[in-house]
Amino acid sequence: MGRVVLFDLSSQDPERAAAFYSSVFGWKISEPNWGYYPVTTGDDNQPGIHGGISKGPSDFPHGTRIQIEVDDIEESIKKSVELGAQIVRDKMEFDNFYLAYLVDPVGNGIGLIQNK
Template structure:
């Protein structure tokens, strides 16, 4: 079963967004790394997920996407598109993981993450 492992908030003013969520909810917002602010929403002894805030790209300027961890990103992309999803950004490779962005059949954006292990 694939699990939601984090959220990703897109903003056209990530510094302002980071300040807002930090001051209102007490989230710890890290220094930007490649324009991405890692967000810790609480301690690991309570249920919840962490995420990040970044400058929203042209294809997703505002909003929140969940990131779903999968065992095989190629299979997950294939199954998603067969079920009606559209690929926004195909499989991208990073040091420790692969990432892709899709939109489900009703327009909800989500990401797929496969760790390289």
């Protein structure tokens, strides 16, 4: 089963967005890394879904995307496309994971993440 493991908030003013969520909801916002502000929304006593805030690219300037953990990102991309999804960013490699962005058949932006 694909679990929702992260979220991304895209904004054209990520500093302002980070200040808002930190002030209103008490989220812990870390210093940015490559323009991505890691977000912690809970702790060991009351876990939450963590994520990040970044400046949205031209293909996703603002909005929220969930990241769904998958066992095989290539197979998940293939099956998603067969069922009507569109690829926004194909499989990308990072130090500890692979990531892809899609739009589901009804227009929702999602991310697929596979840990190495």
